[in-house]
Amino acid sequence: MIEVMTDMTKKMFLSVAVMMLGFGLTACQSGQTTTDSTDNSGDSSTSRNFVIDTINKSLAEVSYSPNNQGWEYKATAVPAADFQKWATSNKALIEEALSKIDTDYVLQVTGHTCSIGPRDRQADGRLGNLYYSKARAQQVLAALKNAGIPTDKMSVAGVADDEPARGVDAKDQLNRRVTFKIVPKAK
Template sequence: MKNFIVSTLAASALLVTVACGGGSSSNTRGGSIDTGSGMVGALNRALQEVSYSPGGKGFGYKSVTVPASELNKWAKDNKDTIESTLSKLPAGYVLQITGHTDSVGPRTAPGDGRRGNVWYSEQRAKAVYNALRAQGMPADKLSFKGVADDLTTSVCGSDEQCQRRVTLQVVEK
């Protein structure tokens, strides 16, 4: 009887883990962020609350700039959390600053002088990266990347302003 109960509990735990994505946080476009067990998962869970969204609403349409005073205040307000994360990074990992866009507009430059969402998202990430560097964060532990609308949040629709944000996550180099 005891073996049956233990086996049933183990099978249930496995089923829940598989059904819930095995510790990854999914999004609507199929990418995922490691929020599972272990150091990387714990660091990424702590970073879920540390994102940059101008005015708490998101970047303006086609905007990549924000008042330096606002961005620097955000960097100072989150400095302790970010420095704590950097001090705990496992070997072979960096803190990636990821820029996002909504789903409006072309993903890449269409060749007619307009810029695509990958460019806008990368510029947003670079602005936050530069603000963190200005706060003394080490370049060798940071990276930045633009992902356009590949990693949308479920907080709002894919074409809404709140998608235009910058997030932080621990990733492999």
């Protein structure tokens, strides 16, 4: 029941954010009635930053991990049935975010780990948390594509344990998740 309410809250928050963006952009555009050749690129940049910030606030409420429990240690596979359930609740939000970004930005699918284990690949060949975090992001990107979500405006990143979940111990399994954020496209 709480999970359903959380999904409904996410959807309502995104809907309100999208409406605010629409009204804000309409107001900004209708207010620009200058007839001289003054450069208004700062206004455009400010408006774009506002849109991205608003989308990212909505996306900050969305993450994926198997069964909402975090991946098992060193695991990267995305369970199909679990992801399908997640996608049903979050597909519209992801697609809406993708529809609002221009060609200079991408939706970054970011993998995370807990702080257990080494960060980098070890001399003895053991893989580190950077590997596992990126592999999780790649697996979620593939699952998004399989769910029918266009991935041409997406990228993947792995940040290991650099960005722990708020209020969660760094070693906790809940840190093993994938998050979403609009970022500038790599040049």
